[in-house]
Amino acid sequence: MSDKSINLTLKIWRQKNANEIGHFETHPVKDISTDMSFLEMFDLLNLHIIKAGGVPIAFDSDCREGICGMCSMTINGNPHGPDRETATCQLHMRRFSDGDTIVVEPFRAKAFPVLKDLCTDRSSLDRMIAAGGFVSVNTGSAQDGNALPVPKQDSDLAMDAAACIGCGACVAACKNASAMLFVSAKVSHLGLLPQGAVEKERRVLNMVAQMDKEKFGSCTNTGACEAACPKAIKMENIARMNRGFFSASLTRR
Amino acid sequence: MLKLDSKIPGGPLEQKWETHKFQMKLVNPANKRKYSVIVVGTGLAGASASASLAELGYEVKTFTIHDSPRRAHSIAAQGGINAAKNYTNDGDSVYRLFYDTIKGGDFRAREANVYRLAEVSNSIIDQCVAQGVPFARDYGGLLDNRSFGGSQVSRTFYARGQTGQQLLIGAYQAMMRQVGLGTIKLFNRREMLDLVTVDGAARGIITRNLVTGAIESHVADAVILATGGYGNVFFLSTNAKACNGTAVWKAYKKGAGFGNPCFTQIHPTCIPVSGHYQSKLTLMSESLRNDGRVWVPKKVGETRPPAEIPEEDRDYYLERVYPSFGNLAPRDVSSRQAKFACDAGRGVGQSKMAVYLDFKDAIKRLGKAKIEERYGNLFQMYEKITDENPYEVPMRIFPAVHYTMGGLWVDYNLMSTVPGLHVLGEANFSDHGANRLGASALMQGLADGYFVIPYTIGDYLVGNKLPKIDASHEAFRAAEAEAKARTQKLLSIKGSQTVDEMHMKLGKLMWDHVGMSRNEAGLKKALIEIPKLRDQFWQDIRIPGEGMELNQELEKAGRVADFLELGELMAHDALHRTESCGGHFREESQTEDNEAKRDDENFAYAGVWEYKGQGKAPELNKEQLVFERIHLATRSYK
Ligand SMILES: Cc1cc2nc3c(=O)[nH]c(=O)nc-3n(C[C@H](O)[C@H](O)[C@H](O)COP(=O)(O)OP(=O)(O)OC[C@H]3O[C@@H](n4cnc5c(N)ncnc54)[C@H](O)[C@@H]3O)c2cc1C
Ligand code: SF4
Ligand code: FES
Numbered sequence: 052m053s054d055k056s057i058n059l060t061l062k063i064w065r066q067k068n069a070n071e072i073g074h075f076e077t078h079p080v081k082d083i084s085t086d087m088s089f090l091e092m093f094d095l096l097n098l099h100i101i102k103a104g105g106v107p108i109a110f111d112s113d114c115r116e117g118i119c120g121m122c123s124m125t126i127n128g129n130p131h132g133p134d135r136e137t138a139t140c141q142l143h144m145r146r147f148s149d150g151d152t153i154v155v156e157p158f159r160a161k162a163f164p165v166l167k168d169l170c171t172d173r174s175s176l177d178r179m180i181a182a183g184g185f186v187s188v189n190t191g192s193a194q195d196g197n198a199l200p201v202p203k204q205d206s207d208l209a210m211d212a213a214a215c216i217g218c219g220a221c222v223a224a225c226k227n228a229s230a231m232l233f234v235s236a237k238v239s240h241l242g243l244l245p246q247g248a249v250e251k252e253r254r255v256l257n258m259v260a261q262m263d264k265e266k267f268g269s270c271t272n273t274g275a276c277e278a279a280c281p282k283a284i285k286m287e288n289i290a291r292m293n294r295g296f297f298s299a300s301l302t303r304r
Numbered sequence: 305m306l307k308l309d310s311k312i313p314g315g316p317l318e319q320k321w322e323t324h325k326f327q328m329k330l331v332n333p334a335n336k337r338k339y340s341v342i343v344v345g346t347g348l349a350g351a352s353a354s355a356s357l358a359e360l361g362y363e364v365k366t367f368t369i370h371d372s373p374r375r376a377h378s379i380a381a382q383g384g385i386n387a388a389k390n391y392t393n394d395g396d397s398v399y400r401l402f403y404d405t406i407k408g409g410d411f412r413a414r415e416a417n418v419y420r421l422a423e424v425s426n427s428i429i430d431q432c433v434a435q436g437v438p439f440a441r442d443y444g445g446l447l448d449n450r451s452f453g454g455s456q457v458s459r460t461f462y463a464r465g466q467t468g469q470q471l472l473i474g475a476y477q478a479m480m481r482q483v484g485l486g487t488i489k490l491f492n493r494r495e496m497l498d499l500v501t502v503d504g505a506a507r508g509i510i511t512r513n514l515v516t517g518a519i520e521s522h523v524a525d526a527v528i529l530a531t532g533g534y535g536n537v538f539f540l541s542t543n544a545k546a547c548n549g550t551a552v553w554k555a556y557k558k559g560a561g562f563g564n565p566c567f568t569q570i571h572p573t574c575i576p577v578s579g580h581y582q583s584k585l586t587l588m589s590e591s592l593r594n595d596g597r598v599w600v601p602k603k604v605g606e607t608r609p610p611a612e613i614p615e616e617d618r619d620y621y622l623e624r625v626y627p628s629f630g631n632l633a634p635r636d637v638s639s640r641q642a643k644f645a646c647d648a649g650r651g652v653g654q655s656k657m658a659v660y661l662d663f664k665d666a667i668k669r670l671g672k673a674k675i676e677e678r679y680g681n682l683f684q685m686y687e688k689i690t691d692e693n694p695y696e697v698p699m700r701i702f703p704a705v706h707y708t709m710g711g712l713w714v715d716y717n718l719m720s721t722v723p724g725l726h727v728l729g730e731a732n733f734s735d736h737g738a739n740r741l742g743a744s745a746l747m748q749g750l751a752d753g754y755f756v757i758p759y760t761i762g763d764y765l766v767g768n769k770l771p772k773i774d775a776s777h778e779a780f781r782a783a784e785a786e787a788k789a790r791t792q793k794l795l796s797i798k799g800s801q802t803v804d805e806m807h808m809k810l811g812k813l814m815w816d817h818v819g820m821s822r823n824e825a826g827l828k829k830a831l832i833e834i835p836k837l838r839d840q841f842w843q844d845i846r847i848p849g850e851g852m853e854l855n856q857e858l859e860k861a862g863r864v865a866d867f868l869e870l871g872e873l874m875a876h877d878a879l880h881r882t883e884s885c886g887g888h889f890r891e892e893s894q895t896e897d898n899e900a901k902r903d904d905e906n907f908a909y910a911g912v913w914e915y916k917g918q919g920k921a922p923e924l925n926k927e928q929l930v931f932e933r934i935h936l937a938t939r940s941y942k
Contacts, residue, residue: 068853084579086691091581094804101802101857106848109856111371113544115584116685118469119375141688166515167854174492177372181484185477186436190356190754193427193434197391200445210438210463213470217374240436247436 056082057149061096063108064156066165069172073165075154085145089132090115090122092144110169115140117281120216123223124169125156130220130279138218138281158223162230162265173219175265176233183257184237186247205243212239214282221276221284227268232276234258235292236284242295252299259296306561306914306925311715312416317933321420324716328763336361339765342509342524344496344551346373348468348746349729350530351475352753358482360758365522366479367491367511369546374476377532377544378749381468382589382682384450384460385432385746387425392449396457398422403934405744408454408634409709409737410886410902411936412564412910414929416716421735424755425747429461431754435474439463452742453590454634454941460743465589465681471746475753494520495859497787499527499555499725502779505770506558506725510783512791514859517852519787521775525765526724528757529555530749533708533730535568537867537874538819539811541705542574542587548863549870552712552731560720561912561925563713563733565870566878569740569887570820571706572598572638575689575699576658585704586689588661589682590742593631595666595675596699598622598638600659604649610660610698621645629941636739636887636900637941639703643820644898646702653700662698703820707745709736709887710877713912713927717760718752721912724764728752733910738886791851794861799844803860806841810864810871813837818875823891827879834875838868873913873922880924883907904936 058081066073078100083092090112097107113121122139126132132142147153155169163171213236221232238255241247247254270289277286313324331339340363343354351373354366370376390396401422406413429447433439439461440448449458463470482488491511497519498510508523534549535541556562573588599620601613621641623630633641642659645651652658667675672695676683683694690700711733712720718734719726729749736744817830841864849855884893884900885907893901909926916923 084581086578087581088583088689091583094583095581098802098804101846101848102800104848107857109854113370113375113546114377114380115545116380116586117688118466119370119377119379119544120372121370121375136684137688141685143688143691145691170854172515173371177374177480177483177490177492180477181480183484185481186434187481188431188434188478189359190352190431190478190758191427193430196389196429196433196439197446199433201441202445203441203443206438206441206445209436210470213436213438213463213473214466216379216469217372240438244436244438246434 055085057085057144057147059083059147060152062152062154065108065168068167069164083144085143087144088115088140089142089144090140108169109167112140117141118216120218123158123171123218123220125158125223127154130158130223131281135278136281136283138216158219160219160222160228162228162267163219163222176217176219176230178265179230179234179258179261180237182261183254184241186241187250199245201244209240209243212236212243212284212288215284216282218281220279220281222267224275224279225268226273226275227271229270230262230267231270231289232280232284232286234262235288238292238295239288251295252302255292255296255299256303306721306912308561308713308721308912308925308927309715310414310927311717312414313716317415317419320416321423325759328759329766331762331766333361337363339363340365340524341526341528341761342522343367343528343530344509345376345530345532345729345731346476346479347376347378347530347532347729348472348475348749349753350376350528351472351479352750353528353530353728353757354488355475355478355482356754356758357761358487364482364488365491365524366488367494367496367509369493369495369514371493373479373490373492374473376472377547378472378746379469380544381746382465382587383452383591384462384467384743385428385471386452386459386743387429387461387747388422388459389426389429391447392458394457396459400457401425401459404455405735405741406737406934407939408741409739410900410939411737411904411908411931412885412929413735413737415931415933417734420756421748421751424751427755428747428750432471432474435478437463437470437474450591451594451632453593453632453638454741462591465679468746471750475750496551497554497862498783499558500779500783501558501722502773502777503771505723505768507773508780510787512787515854517850517855519784521780521784523773523775523780525770526726526761528726528728529712529731530728530753531731533711534867534870535705535708537810537871538705538814539807540577540582540585542571542585545584548866550863550866552727553866553870555712555720555722555725557915558722559915560722560725561713561914562710562873563910563912564710564738564877565874565913566818566881566888567709567738567886568705569635569707569709570639570703572635572642572703573661573701574704575686576653576655576702586685587704587706588686588699588701590635592661592679592682595670595678596631596661596663597665598631598659598661600645600650600652606650610652619650626941633941634739634741639820640889642703658700658702660698661701663694664698667695707740709733709738709740713910717763718756719760719764723768726757726761728757738888791858794845794858794865795847795851797843797845797847799846801844802846803857803864806837806845807864807867809837810834810868814871818871818878821889821891822878824879827875830875831872831879834868834872841865841868876922877911877913881907881911902938908936
């Protein structure tokens with residue numbers, strides 16, 4: 052453990068609610084221990100704001116260990132900050148230097164309206180899952196778990212894709228605000244397994260249709276999504292999905 | 305007095321559930337859509353229940369605090385889920401899983417419920433595989449297993465270090481499928497603030513829309529709480545920040561008995577506390593104890609770095625004290641031993657409040673690649689937090705609050721003492737007794753939601769003629785008015801302390817006096833200090849902003865206000881139970897070698913507390929535990 056203290060200047064997006072226009076607000080913060088997490092620094096800042104009679108900065112977080120997908124800050128232009136494969140809540144202050152200025156904004160995308168300050172509404176991601184991101188199997192109708200062997204490699208690849216935490220950083224990182232990485236991760240996760248392959252064509256068509264409805268942009272393969280993703284979801288999922296979409300569109304009835 | 309009828313079906317243990325399923329009344333398929341059910345919570349328990357009930361045809365309304373149902377705290381479970389498949393051919397069976405769970409719980413759970421849990425465990429795995437949960441597999445394409453604490457067979461199914469995430473995504477997707485079909489109405493960013501009863505039966509809830517601040521009423525024929533555990537009463541715990549006790553606490557105040565509130569689990573392998581502003585503790589999955597060895601230096605005040613401490617100066621205390629279970633001794637036992645080592649001055653790290661978990665031998669035996677495959681994400685998480693590389697230096701770990709076995713009392717049908725109010729998952733008190741075995745919470749949450757409640761709720765709905773009501777009913781009007789008044793009251797105090805400051809103070813009180821080790825003097829002190837802190841809260845709390853907007857301080861304040869009451873009930877329960885059992889260690893009741901000493905003669909019951917009104921002492925009711933099949937034995941892992 053390093054345990055130093057640093058002083059920083061934060062420029063933070065403030066917006067009272069979805070209807071009002073936002074602005075940046077500057078907050079100097081002092082004596083930040085480098086062992087603190089980025090969100091703990093926000094806790095501390097909020098403590099000072101409240102003590103001084105102000106209104107604290109609203110931001111989302113829950114598990115604080117990189118798995119729930121709730122935290123969502125764009126830090127110096129990078130969704131989830133500068134580190135690869137790291138969610139905002141896992142970012143530590145040892146990553147910053149004394150005297151740095153840090154700009155913090157919400158995840159920005161048309162499909163993620165700002166609710167307040169750094170909180171956004173990402174339920175568009177849920178609606179895409181509702182459109183097709185599942186296996187149609189009712190409770191009680193399953194056969195024995197080992198009845199159908201699944202090659203380890205397929206299962207491992209499915210797991211790689213299933214590791215997506217639904218945070219939306221890929222969307223926020225994309226200049227077109229495309230949700231292709233998120234959707235393709237789901238299409239791959241389920242399509243790679245025999246249990247999910249049965250309805251893979253319907254799935255991809257329905258999820259893509261919903262994606263368009265939610266006003267996500269189109270994918271131009273810039274790769275910004277992969278760089279921002281805290282779970283190392285790969286662009287190859289997009290390629291896999293495009294193939295699947297193409298063949299599903301041709302055979303659609 | 306509460307009426308505690310456990311409704312355990314007659315007949316031999318192995319046939320109780322079958323018989324009961326046959327005897328319960330059915331709702332005919334066409335009539336199911338005439339019944340509406342509210343489900344609060346979308347963790348494993350709530351999501352699986354919502355999906356299964358909607359598939360059956362009920363009209364389901366599901367609520368979650370989070371922006372998306374997939375963010376429920378179940379997502380963070382790492383290690384795995386148990387089932388009695390015996391795929392490994394190492395002698396497992398439904399009976400053995402049942403026995404291990406009852407014994408692991410130190411004989412403080414209900415036999416019939418635990419047997420049913422073991423019985424449906426296999427269907428859970430099948431269901432999850434069918435949903436596309438990518439469990440770990442071997443090269444033959446079949447499912448792989450690992451071992452967990454408190455068991456000598458390999459029965460834990462896992463998906464890397466993200467089992468909870470994958471199981472929850474499975475349940476969430478099943479649920480979202482129903483949302484898409486219109487059979488579930490989903491209410492996200494809604495917090496339940498109260499339970500509404502009409503003629504004594506649960507008929508709905510009051511919620512706050514966390515975005516607009518609006519207080520709303522929701523009516524149904526039955527209510528299911530699947531709102532998780534209340535470990536955050538300690539402020540620092542492995543639970544996510546939003547985990548809370550509000551829903552169960554409000555239900556308690558409306559007449560639901562609270563079972564064994566003092567039974568909390570302290571998990572042995574967490575990353576130690578490092579600073580004052582630390583906001584939560586991070587668990588390192590117990591599965592690590594499959595390959596990691598726990599040790600402390602033999603010498604008090606050892607200063608050498610771990611690599612320079614030779615084998616003969618190390619005390620692998622779990623292997624020494626519990627030769628047959630070794631590093632896989634159950635959680636309560638392992639946590640206490642870590643505490644003893646640190647109390648004796650043999651702790652490690654800067655704070656001396658930690659022990660080593662060392663992978664050196666496993667890496668030598670299996671190679672780094674194998675360890676990485678098994679625990680890669682956990683090692684990475686550890687390094688991010690501590691800035692130390694666990695492949696090279698041993699992890700430092702210390703026990704932390706992790707799980708609450710206590711919760712609302714439920715009968716065999718998972719119904720509380722309030723008719724129509726059902727409680728699933730960690731929120732109920734049912735299956736884990738005084739200590740939960742690893743990989744059993746995920747099993748229980750999914751058992752409750754997929755395979756128990758879909759059967760038992762029908763029996764309740766058909767068996768009770770409920771009057772037709774809507775939100776204009778006076779009970780809803782009154783509850784809404786009360787919720788609004790409380791919000792106003794909180795906002796009007798405008799004191800000087802923040803919610804987190806108050807919460808930290810409560811957490812410290814709880815950890816010091818109602819934590820890993822408890823005694824009469826400490827508990828009595830807690831019973832004086834907690835009410836004092838509560839008074840301070842209601843006089844000096846500062847909540848900025850307004851009620852009719854997104855206001856996170858207000859959300860937290862409501863939860864902490866409830867924790868300040870719940871903490872007191874935990875202390876009452878811990879004080880009354882003068883025996884030690886499972887996670888509840890009373891210093892007055894221990895054997896010569898510091899093991900927990902149970903008192904079956906006087907305490908073989910579930911302690912169920914009843915709310916008696918503001919400012920009045922709660923009343924203790926007892927559900928005597930009857931063991932038909934197993935003999936109460938001293939729990940030994942030696
Ligand atoms: C770090 C960690 C690791 C774990 N690992 C394992 C493991 O490997 N194996 C295992 O078996 N168990 C494990 N557990 C335990 C297990 O994860 C939990 O006990 C289990 O997931 C609880 O599920 P649940 O559905 O009961 O509640 P939760 O998943 O906690 O869900 C609660 C839900 O209720 C909602 N809610 C709560 N209050 C309200 C309210 N007032 N109004 C509206 N909604 C509300 C929340 O939004 C959420 O949706 C672990 C626990 C932790 C903390
Ligand atoms: S693909 Fe990556 S960035 Fe996108 S939602 Fe999933 S985890 Fe987040
Ligand atoms: S808070 Fe859960 S992923 Fe960051």
